Amino acid sequence: MPDQALSPARLLLQGTQHSLPLILAAVPFGILYGVLAKAAGMSDLAIMGMSALVFAGSAQFIAVSMLGAAAAWPAILLATFFS
Structure with a gap:
């Protein structure tokens, strides 16, 4: 089925499924940043x-x-700008 025939809800679901591994990998870094900050x-x-x-x-x-x-x-600004 071509992508043009998919409903917006189905496209959102596919996008969520495809990005889930990245989100799961980023969560621990977000928690660590929050605790350190x-x-x-x-x-x-x-x-x-x-x-x-x-x-x-x-x-x-x-x-x-x-x-x-x-x-x-x-x-701090200089270091973060060049990192």
């Missing part, structure tokens, strides 16, 4: 905002580590 003293809003705005997970971990070490903001 909370331990570094970030607010819940800042944690969610960083997750929404920063695409690279490595940049999130670098920023959280540097925040926990009380690094200067320019250094």
Whole structure:
């Protein structure tokens, strides 16, 4: 059956099924980031905002580590920009 004949609901179900392995692999990293960010003293809003705005997970971990070490903001921004 060609994709054009599939209903939107069926296409959504197929997309969900195809992305499930990736989502399951990303969940532990999200939990780890949240725990580390909370331990570094970030607010819940800042944690969610960083997750929404920063695409690279490595940049999130670098920023959280540097925040926990009380690094200067320019250094954090520079490190996350180049990670």
